[in-house]
Amino acid sequence: MSKLHVRYVRKAIEDRFTDLIDMKDKAKVAEKDYVQAFLSRGLAALAVQIEHPCSDRIAATRIFDGDDDRGLDAIAVEVRSAQPRICLVQAKWSDNMKGGFGETEADRMFRGLNRMLDLQYSKFNSRFQQFVPEIEQAFEVGTPKITLVLALMRTAPLDQNTKEIIEEKLAELNQVEEMVDYKVLDLRDFHRAILGDAAAPRIDARVRLDGFVQESTPYKALYGTMTAADLADLYSEHRRGLFARNIRDNLDLTDVNIKIRNTLLEEPEHFWYFSNGITMLCETIKPVGKAVPGKVGDFQLTGASVVNGAQTVSAIHRAYTADPDTAQYGRVMVRLISLEDCPPEFGDHVTTNTNTQNPIEERDFKSLDKVQVQLRDDFALMLHLSYVIKRGEALPAPEHGCSMAEAAEALAATHSNAQLAALAKRDQNLAGLWEDQTYREIFGEAPNAFRVWRSVELLREVRNQLQILRDGLLWRADAAAFYGDLLVTHIVFRRLDTRFIEDPSYHWPRELVKVPDLVRDALAWSLAAIDEEYGKSSHIIAAVRNTERIERVVRAAMRGLDSDRTAPALGEDYQVAEVETRGRQVNAVTTLITNNRIADGTVLEFRAYSKPERREMAEWLAEEPRRSLATWSNGNGNKPLQWHADEGWYSPSGLTKEMRRLASGTVTSAQGTLRWFVPGEGSLDELALAVRLEEGLDVGSEPDGS
Template sequence: MSKLHVGYVRKAIEERFTGLIDMTDQARLSDEKQHQAFLSRGLAALAVQIEHPCSDRAAAVSVFDGQDDRGLDSIAVELRSVQPRICLVQAKWSDQGKGGFGEAEVHKMIQGLNLMLDRHFSKFNSRFQPFVPDIERAYEVGTPKITLVLALMRTAPISQDVRELLEEKVAELNQVEEMVEYKILDLRDFHRAILGDAAAPRIDAKVRLDGFVQESTPYKALYGTMTVPDLADLYGEHRRGLFARNIRDSLDLTDVNIKIRNTLLEQPEHFWYFSNGITMLCETIKPVGKAVPGKVGDFQLTGASVVNGAQTVSAIHRAYTADPDTAQYGRVMVRLISLEDCPPGFGDHVTTTTNTQNPIEERDFKSLDSGQVQLRDDFALLLHLSYVIKRGETTPEPEHGCSMAEAAEALAATSPNAQLAAVAKRDQNLAGLWEDETYQEIFGPAPSAFRVWRCVQLLREVRTQLQALRDGLLWRADAAAFYGDLLVTHIVFRRLNTRSIEDPEYDWAAELAKVPDLVRDTLAWSLTAIDEEYGKTSHIIAAVRNTERIERVVRAALRGLDSGRNAPALEDNYQVTAAETRGRQVNAVTTLIAKGRIPDGTVLEYRPYSKPERRDMTEWLAEDPKRSRATWSNDGGRYPLQWHADEEWYSPSGLAREMRRLASGVSSSVQGTLRWFVPGEGSLDELALAVRLEEGLDTGDESAGD
């Protein structure tokens, strides 16, 4: 492809996004540099549209490129799917079609993702902040599938060194489960995207079917077996254009996709038996040479499109690319349907029908287990509660019962085997718990309704207490309270008196009354154990989902609880109140003005600091960008900030209080220097502390005055 095609993409970006993408932070650049920055941001917006179809305006809003973008340029969060998806884009524009992407960009991108996973949201700029609530909701629904998209205006592949570094970093993030993938979109992808429907012209291809069978009534169709190398080559040549008529495209990172790849790389000879196969619609199907049913036949296809099995095709290509020597032995059943003599709309009906059948899951088989049926009856007869065992049935209100899935999760958390809590935490569908051996360990031969219900009650109470604590927690502590619910439940259960848990007359309410204090102490000991065992830069999510790590954390936390010592105090930067107090120890405004650290006229950004603030203020701030901006003056004394929303002068804390009041009606004392940021440099609190450390000044308690 040539500069001509680059020009087509440039024109599309200019037509779609001029006036929509925020370029106010680039106003001081020359016109040429501004336009180059606009094209790069437009490319990031276009990448979002490719991955998550949306309007031009929504795509433009997704761009947060600029200072404090942390190596990421745009974002899309999908909450409507069964498993949340987060798309993070870094874009590189080039008029010559040679957009560069090196090792430095890899490190920046991964650093940004790590900050996001650790909930260090205030490290990102104000254009990123409106997406934080959706990110948090994605975390709360379950483990999101995260796609790192390299949007590069180039056709040449990235260097092998960069690819290896990227794969190494992604592998580190996927130590517990395959949560993160990367994808490269190049000039070909963007050119196809701007052409829209015309980007998927009729795909003509020759395919070979082994042992094919032909159907002629009422419509022409063929089915047979294709080899993995042939399918991988077909995808490699036509890429996503092969899925033009498919409803879901290839959904690149899903549990199904991962299992397909793993089967090909571990048991390629079994792939034909385990795969549901692929369905392709074709305008015409013509034999090439002599084609004898039951033998090998070559066929020329026109207007071909995979309408079911896009995940299979995509996974085959990835597996074959990763290890062709192993994957080459795989085969898959392929069905070809000719639309030559079909009535209008028949192809669309095939596409819709083949993509809306619900697959049978392992959990569905467990609902037939006699032990589950007995539990359902015992819940009704002994507890007067509902116990739902089939998918699709209405889950009862919490006070009226629970589902088999919730029971399995609670029993995994309270099992003597801490590893089961990690297994349960890995997958929102609890897939690992339904495997025969694990299922038997969790429920046993004859599960007691009293034990099951009381374990469910405990898990619910632990989660309630952790949720209450989270409003006062920051960063790793907040992540530990969120991700560590099953870990904390496991430890709390082991500290309770559970010997009579199956006794109908047992006073379980008295044990549950101990939970609030135990949860608080357990969280503190667990976080301390994670920090000491794996370091303060380790991912909390790995500690609670890795079977080896969770056992070590449990042992360390139990030693602390059993020692009789008070629970360790959380670090100041893990707690809202402690951070506020620390912020008042240094008169940041006086320090910064005396040093002249911030030039007059610098525009500062407000970023919500705690979970309650994000909940109360994010939407309000997004309604008017002026609300997040203030201009600094060294002549303002105690009131150095001129708020863009009303042009009045405030202290950082006074303005933060007023903003919170206007947004939510809440009037509270807050430390504004933790919330007002100089883009690209840090918060006022961080800048003031750095100044005092440079000068060797005492950082003891002073009058706040800010």
């Protein structure tokens, strides 16, 4: 490709995103730098659209490139799909097709990702803050799939050293399972994206259907059986072009794909029965020679595209490539739908609907197990509660029962084998718990309804207590309370008297009252164990999802609890109250003004510091961007901030207090110097401490005025 194609992409960015992408932070830079920044942000917006189809306006709002972007430029979050997905984009524009991304950029990108995983949201700029509620929702639904997208205006591949660094860092993050992956979008991808459907390859092919049946009303369609060999050949010839209209392409690395492939290699004669089949849209379908329904027929397809079953096609090709002698016996049901006489948007409706139907999962088969049926009956007869075993059934109110999935999660957390808690934490669908061996280990042959329900009650109470604690926690402590619910439940359960948990007359509430203190201590010992065993830069999420790590953490935490020692105090960086107190030891405003550390006219950003603030203020701040901005003045005494929302003058703490009151009605003091940031440099607290340390000054003083 040439610079001509670069110009095409540039024009598309200019046409689509001029006046949509926020460039106010670049108003004072040189014209050349302004243009390059705009084009890079436009490239990031295009990448967002490629990964998460949306309008130009929405794509433009997903950009947070600028000071304190932490090596990332844009984000898209999808929480409606079966597995939540977070897409993080780093973009590099180049007029000369040399969009650079090297070891330094890779290191910054992963440090930014690590900050996000450790819930250090205030380390990101104000543009990022509006996405925090979406990110938190994605993690609350389940462990999301995170894709790092390198949007590079180039055609050359990444250099080997950079690729090795990326792979090494991904390996660290994916010790348990594939949580994070990456992809490179280059000039070819962007050129294709701006061409839209016109860039999709036209696939013309001849296929053979065995035992085909024809539908003619209201639209023309055929269905029949194709051999694995024929489908493998079709994929070999056209590759990913076959999936041009498919929403999800072929998802090469998914567990489903692997299972499909293994079925074809191990039980090819059963493949037709186990597979959901394939749906293809075609511009036209013409018989080749005489085609008799119920017999074998050959058909010429024009404009063919697999819109459902991309995973099946890809898996068939891989299996056939690996072992053609075995895979050749596989067959699969194929539907061919002709768009000749269909309404203009009918093909899009087919694509959407065939990809949004709920697939059958392993847990659906377990709902047929006699063990679950018996539990449902026991809950009703012994406990007078509901036990829901089928997906789609209405869930009871918490006080009136639970689902089979919640029971499985609770039993995994309270099992003597801590590894089961890690398995349950890996996937929001609890996929690892429904495998036959694990399922039997959790439920047993005849589970006791009292034990099941009491385990559920314990898990709920632990989560409730952790949620309360999180309001006062920061960074790794907050992450440990968030990700570590099953780990803490496991430890708490082992500290309770559960000898008679299956006895109907056992006074279980007497044990539940111990939970708040145990949760606090178990969390403290667990975090201390993680920090000691794996270091303070290790990932909390890895410790609670890795079967080996969770066992080591549990052993260390239990030793601490059994020792009768006082639970280790959380570090001051981990607690809101401690950091607030530390911040008040420095008269930050006086220090900064006296030393002229911040230039007059500097625009500062507000960033919510704690979970309660994010919860109460996020929507309010997003409604009006000026609420997050204030201008600094060295000549206004202890009220150096002029708030953009009302032009009034405030101290940092006074303004923070007023903002929270306006946002939620909450009236509370807060150390404003921890929340107001000079973009690219740090918080007022950090800047003041740095000044005093440089000058060897005593850090003890009064807080800034309010």
